[in-house]
Amino acid sequence: MDAQIIAELVEIVGADNVLTAPTDMITHSYDATQKCYMPDVVVYAEKTDEVARVVRLANRLKISVLPRGAGSGFSGGSLPVQGGIVLVLTRMTKILDIDSDNLTAEVEPGVITAELQRQVEKLGLFYPPDPASKEFSTLGGNVAECAGGPRCVKYGVTKDYVLGLEVVTPTGDIIHTGGKTLKNVVGYDLTKLFVGSEGTLGIVTKIILKLLPKPAAKKTMLVQFETIEGAAKSVAAIIGAKIIPATLEFMDGATIDCIRPTSPIPLPEACQAILIIEVDGDAAMLDPQIARIQDIIKSFGILSVRIAASHEESEEIWQVRRNVSPSLRRVNPDKFNEDIVVPRSKVPDMIRTLEKISTDYGVPIVNFGHAGDGNIHVNIMVDLRHHGMAEKVERVLDEVFQAVIALRGSISGEHGIGTAKAKYLGMELDATTISYMQRIKDAFDPNHILNPGKIFSYNSNHLPVKTGNN
């Protein structure tokens, strides 16, 4: 990159925060999709004003800017597909305020999700969104992707907790949306527009979040089923009975095969599906709720029910769930990891369709995820060294997504579009809707400098990743 530009960047953020060596480009070229694109320069910003000045410089010279948090994204959102300035926000780590009277928190974008959770929980408060990556993802990244997690079935996703934002726009202006109040109808709701915009409309530099009182207690149970139908029907029956557990996670038979060898809890061969159900609230309410759930699901082919009596036992149950992603590689070396979502009553239909696609194509598909909100992690496990496998996967994915759309679901519940799913955008959204979205992008970012090539690009390959995580 031009020495003059580097000098200007150094002037803004200081020499320590401008990285130009070739190896610095290597260490900022990837995210959890495992794709690699080299940036031209890496800048670490520590203040809103620095972010704004970097963006203004980029806008003037028409250089791309890629906001980057922890780089844990599953859709390639932070990748510099067209080179440019990777602008890292991980050093903006201040929790500016936790307000127990108004149940709000104000944070900088580099704060780690779980760190905020720990701090508010010390005060008896609660920030519910819990992506599996919460120990390392940034809140800025969570806002940009509208991250969700197991607890979202009861508590909603990131967008349900964002009250207000400070944003640096693609032209380098600093704007403020929403505020500290739950109610606010002044002007357009730009807050909602920025949440989930994948860093294409602006760079979030401050976030005002809504908090809840921390639930007094929780109780976890693990139920083993003879069939996946039994588990799917149980989910529908629980929700149908107007009970919303805090989490309602499921695993299918293929998943259980992967975790059986390392599971801390014995999983017999007959076990073909698992539900992990957690309820929370007043301690006195929990036992009756668990009993009711047991009653509702008892006719669906249950092999065993384990109710955690202590924190350790509950951790043991969650360990079963956490073992899933790393153990998938037992099936096949290459993984295509989708996070589809269908209306929750349609989970049994979707599972059946996935099983059919798997048999039709002779390709293992491992499914697990957040049954309670219809969000299924679909993992197509293949060995790409086999001739023609890549094309086969293309067809499998097409069928999966078509089935999702037919059930009025969505092709991504949590991970976003980025580059990984851009080519499927048209399957879910009609052309007119997409063009309105693009006009919003044009209005905010006339020079297309902010995170270009994301969401709307159709030329990226849908490549696999090595197995290991979800």
Add this chain to the structure above:
Amino acid sequence: MNKNKNLQDFAGVIGECVKCGVCQAHCPTYQLSRREGAVARGKIALAAALLEGGTSLEERLQEDINMCLMCGSCVSKCPNKVPTHEIVGAIRRQITDNEGLSLIGKGVSTLLGSKALMNGLIKGGALLSPMLLKKVPESSGLRLRFPAPGMQDRTVPKIAFRNLFDRLPEFIEGRPDKPVVGFFAGCSITYAYPEIGEHMVSILNRLGFSVYLPKAQRCCGIPALSSGNGKLVTELAEKNVAAFKGRDVQHILTACGSCNGGIGEHYRTMKANFESFTAKVIDFSVFLRDTGLFEDLAGMEKWPERTRVTYHDPCHLKIQGITREPRLLLKALPNVEFVEMADASVCCGLGGTFSVQHYQASKAIGAKKAHGLQESGASMIATACPGCIMQLQDIINHAGMQVKAVHLLELLAAALSPRRS
């Protein structure tokens, strides 16, 4: 011949990194700087680029590779168990092979060679006294760990006038019906904390074991490993393996987490047949648990005034999963009231020779422990590694706290001694 693995040998495991970023949550150097070059994932990307010829050992790469404690905290939480600490070791050796002991090794030898520099440091109280340092072999990790500029305010251990080998014979006979066990003492215990070694031997002896303490044993090689001196690691490994051939021992005990990681874990990864040696290496806490000692201790009458003690996990034990045994011991001790502290398993920041090169970073990483320690209300922090004891005491002193860092064996010895304090 150099018997360490080289980077090429790690090609397979490097390919196992799925770039998930999980290591960010566990890497002390990343948490300090929040920069991708500091975290395991970044280092693995650099290792992959080196293998593919996408980069050479340029300066910035060396900076990133040096920013690692080799603590293995990332490894235990990595879904694919990518051994970043070993891979970093291999790159450091490659750097040394290409450019000589440029980084830390050279720094140490120029320092040791310069009287003026040495005297300046001694006045600042930062350095091991040179007179006594003479008693420590050239190849000892203790030399690599401490004498460096920029550490003026560091708390350093005193070198004992009579080291462990001066104090004890090579063979200490026990009961005839009990086996012989070897004791690998390591530099810190031998030269700085010989009394810990004496406790170890007398406890083993009391349990009936004969103890073999071969005087030919040397430094385990962890500091050499950390500074990229592969030749020295090989030399030390061969000498240590040979040293224990003198007698048929059932086990080789360590009372130092780093030594255990060195002569156990690292030798196992070397391209040599050390299997019959490494298979015998065992941490003292695991060994003592197996003897049934903990039950006996638990059966003892509790002391009326017990010391509130918390525990710090040495990295080299933590990554082998040895976290329960030390706690079981503390819970069983009649003289101890055990309390858990927050961040017990967070690295103390010493990291082989890391603290010499990056004393400020090392201090900042260590300082994170002070908070949990304070909150625990403990008046002592016990651990199972003398390196950690030095670093923890430094952290405590800098935080102005009234806590003493001790070895588990000191508490155990007190419990077994007839005099109650």
